[in-house]
Amino acid sequence: MTTNTQKAPYKNEALTDFSIEENKKAIQEAIVKAKAALGQKYPLYIGEEKIYTEEKIISINPGNLDEVIGSVSKGTQELAEKAMQVAVETFETWKKVSPAERAEYLFKAADLMRQRKHEFSSLLVLESGKNWVEADADTAEAIDFLEFYAREMIRLSETSIHQPLTQIAGEENKMTYIPLGVGIVISPFNFPLAIMAGTAVAGIVTGNTVILKPADNTPVIAAKFVELMEEAGLPKGVLSYIPGDALEVGEYLVEHPKTRFISFTGSRAVGCRIYEKASKVQEGQIWLKRVVAEMGGKDGIVVDETADLDAAATAIVAAAFGFQGQKCSAGSRAIIVDSAYDEVVGKVIELTKNLTIGLPEENAPVGPVIDQKSVDKIMKYIEIGKEEGTLVVGGSKADGNGFYIEPTVFVGVSPEARIMKEEIFGPVLAISKAADWKEAIDIFNNTEYGLTGSFFSQEDARIEYALETQHCGNLYINKKCTGALVGAQPFGGFNMSGTDSKAGGYDYLLLFTQGKLTSRKF
Numbered sequence: 001m002t003t004n005t006q007k008a009p010y011k012n013e014a015l016t017d018f019s020i021e022e023n024k025k026a027i028q029e030a031i032v033k034a035k036a037a038l039g040q041k042y043p044l045y046i047g048e049e050k051i052y053t054e055e056k057i058i059s060i061n062p063g064n065l066d067e068v069i070g071s072v073s074k075g076t077q078e079l080a081e082k083a084m085q086v087a088v089e090t091f092e093t094w095k096k097v098s099p100a101e102r103a104e105y106l107f108k109a110a111d112l113m114r115q116r117k118h119e120f121s122s123l124l125v126l127e128s129g130k131n132w133v134e135a136d137a138d139t140a141e142a143i144d145f146l147e148f149y150a151r152e153m154i155r156l157s158e159t160s161i162h163q164p165l166t167q168i169a170g171e172e173n174k175m176t177y178i179p180l181g182v183g184i185v186i187s188p189f190n191f192p193l194a195i196m197a198g199t200a201v202a203g204i205v206t207g208n209t210v211i212l213k214p215a216d217n218t219p220v221i222a223a224k225f226v227e228l229m230e231e232a233g234l235p236k237g238v239l240s241y242i243p244g245d246a247l248e249v250g251e252y253l254v255e256h257p258k259t260r261f262i263s264f265t266g267s268r269a270v271g272c273r274i275y276e277k278a279s280k281v282q283e284g285q286i287w288l289k290r291v292v293a294e295m296g297g298k299d300g301i302v303v304d305e306t307a308d309l310d311a312a313a314t315a316i317v318a319a320a321f322g323f324q325g326q327k328c329s330a331g332s333r334a335i336i337v338d339s340a341y342d343e344v345v346g347k348v349i350e351l352t353k354n355l356t357i358g359l360p361e362e363n364a365p366v367g368p369v370i371d372q373k374s375v376d377k378i379m380k381y382i383e384i385g386k387e388e389g390t391l392v393v394g395g396s397k398a399d400g401n402g403f404y405i406e407p408t409v410f411v412g413v414s415p416e417a418r419i420m421k422e423e424i425f426g427p428v429l430a431i432s433k434a435a436d437w438k439e440a441i442d443i444f445n446n447t448e449y450g451l452t453g454s455f456f457s458q459e460d461a462r463i464e465y466a467l468e469t470q471h472c473g474n475l476y477i478n479k480k481c482t483g484a485l486v487g488a489q490p491f492g493g494f495n496m497s498g499t500d501s502k503a504g505g506y507d508y509l510l511l512f513t514q515g516k517l518t519s520r521k522f
Contacts (some may be wrong), residue, residue, distance in 0.1 A: 018132050057073075061127065067126070087211055105229070107147070125363065130386050181258070182208065187212065195265050257284040293501070296449065299451055301456065315481075319482045335443045368403040392492070409431065452484075454481040490507075491504055
């Protein structure tokens with residue numbers, strides 16, 4: 001039964017204004033409380049059991065390497081198989097639960113998370129290295145996904161005929177959407193609450209059972225979410241939690257003949273491997289597995305000479321260096337027309353130099369990247385960039401007991417340069433010059449990705465051309481290319497950015513269902 005509140009028009013969760021002293025004090029107190037609870041041990045969740053294993057995944061604060069966030073039990077192939085058997089068995093009862101009842105668990109979880117917003121945000125600050133604003137947005141988006149997908153499940157279920165079928169005299173023809181089966185959710189570190197929660201509950205609310213394998217860098221946030229779903233009353237076995245090795249656990253489950261779908265967010269390389277492994281029909285498998293993948297991007301902002309150049313420069317810096325560039329939507333390229341190039345570059349340099357680096361818990365604009373592997377990869381690309389362009393800001397590791405790298409800007413970069421075409425996933429911005437706005441759009445399209453992009457201009461004809469021609473899943477006009485809102489800006493891209501699944505959109509839940517046509521003759 002839907003409440004009047006749930007029937008009201010959908011509204012995104014409000015972001016916290018930390019310029020208000022009361023809010024600032026609240027997040028600071030939440031961080032202190034979270035730090036006092038660090039170092040706990042977390043079990044696997046498989047059906048009725050909470051299993052503590054001897055081998056652990058140790059989660060470390062990337063901004064303070066002396067701080068252990070927690071130790072999470074590490075799954076094995078044997079435990080992955082156990083989770084699969086539980087999920088298969090539970091699916092037989094869960095798929096029969098009414099859509100409204102399934103949605104109610106999400107509404108309850110959304111309410112609980114809303115009450116504890118700063119609690120979740122503080123853990124994001126400590127485990128993933130997000131500052132207050134980035135962490136708050138992550139938590140708000142998780143609430144949005146819970147609320148939005150619950151409403152969507154009800155909407156879909158209350159529509160007796162989901163497609164306008166041609167009616168035939170003497171027959172009743174209906175199309176309904178039924179769940180697929182057991183899904184594997186492999187979630188990323190960069191939105192370890194929002195994307196992890198959103199992908200998990202999309203599968204759950206549509207009647208599937210889900211095995212969650214979170215990112216190794218942020219397993220404690222995922223464990224806290226699983227606890228929350230348990231508190232919301234979600235039946236045992238609907239959601240299993242099994243962190244573990246990418247091959248021993250992740251690939252084993254991807255290849256498993258009982259796996260019906262895989263929902264993955266991460267790198268192009270891993271996404272392509274999952275796609276390949278999932279395509280092979282295993283012995284005993286009686287379906288083709290569905291893969292829902294979001295695989296990153298090489299996103300860019302195009303600026304022409306008619307644009308508000310101050311606004312464009314501000315957007316470029318925000319999109320490039322928000323959460324240290326560790327977003328699949330990060331604007332790691334800027335393509336600026338010749339006549340505006342020097343002015344925009346000057347503004348970008350000034351804004352970047354004004355960014356301060358420090359602890360996320362102190363709300364520094366720039367914090368750490370996630371781990372040493374990321375540091376090594378980013379620094380390698382910075383060295384490549386020194387050969388491909390002119391380094392004007394940054395270019396070095398930064399001080400601090402963590403994985404800190406200076407916000408880095410290269411100018412005069414060729415459209416064919418590696419730092420203009422390959423995803424770096426760090427605080428590195430490459431700027432290229434175009435002869436005119438059409439050439440700038442051509443340069444933007446010169447990549448194998450197609451996730452997000454921006455076009456800055458005041459000319460309507462040019463904007464219309466960009467809307468038609470810039471090839472990406474999410475295109476923004478006169479605004480930055482990060483920060484998609486659930487329900488308003490369904491998120492997902494083209495080409496090697498994934499399978500064009502639009503998370504937070506009105507068709508997203510259908511990806512976790514299969515259409516069943518029934519035709520009854522009277």
